[in-house]
Amino acid sequence: MSSTVATLLVAFVAVIHVVIAVVEMLFWTREPVHQRLNFTAVEARKVAPIVANAGLYNSFLAAGLIWALVSHTPGSNVTIFFLLCVIVAGLFGAATLKPTTLVLQTIPGVAALVAALMVR
Numbered sequence: 138m139s140s141t142v143a144t145l146l147v148a149f150v151a152v153i154h155v156v157i158a159v160v161e162m163l164f165w166t167r168e169p170v171h172q173r174l175n176f177t178a179v180e181a182r183k184v185a186p187i188v189a190n191a192g193l194y195n196s197f198l199a200a201g202l203i204w205a206l207v208s209h210t211p212g213s214n215v216t217i218f219f220l221l222c223v224i225v226a227g228l229f230g231a232a233t234l235k236p237t238t239l240v241l242q243t244i245p246g247v248a249a250l251v252a253a254l255m256v257r
Contacts, residue, residue: 143211143252147202150223150249153242154199161192174234198223212257220250 164170165188171181181188201219209215227243 140211140256143249143256144206146245146249146252147206147211147216147220150220150245151199151202151206153245154195154202154223157242158192158196158199161195162189163192165189165192194226198226210256212253212255216253217250220246220253224250 160170165185166178166181168178171178176184198219201215201222205213205216205219223246224243227238227241227246230238230242
């Protein structure tokens with residue numbers, strides 16, 4: 138696998154986490170967002186600080202992956218660490234929120250991890 142493919146996959150995972158962070162931190166209380174997890178508007182407002190906190194954590198994952206992209210090679214320990222964090226977060230999200238988290242977060246993370254390990 139080429140370094141370019143690994144870089145693109147890591148970048149894709151970083152973008153996913155930027156989007157997740159923005160949605161969780163800025164758009165959670167909008168109906169189309171919180172209804173996807175079966176929250177009412179009242180419930181969404183109550184848990185909004187917790188969801189924003191999760192968004193902040195997702196922004197840290199994105200920041201770590203972006204840092205890995207600009208400062209390290211695709212197979213670096215930094216890249217591997219942050220991809221493993223993404224995978225664990227995706228597995229936990231799938232177990233506690235929605236199974237679709239596997240598709241959105243875990244599978245892209247695994248694909249990027251495999252690519253990163255192949256260029257080591």
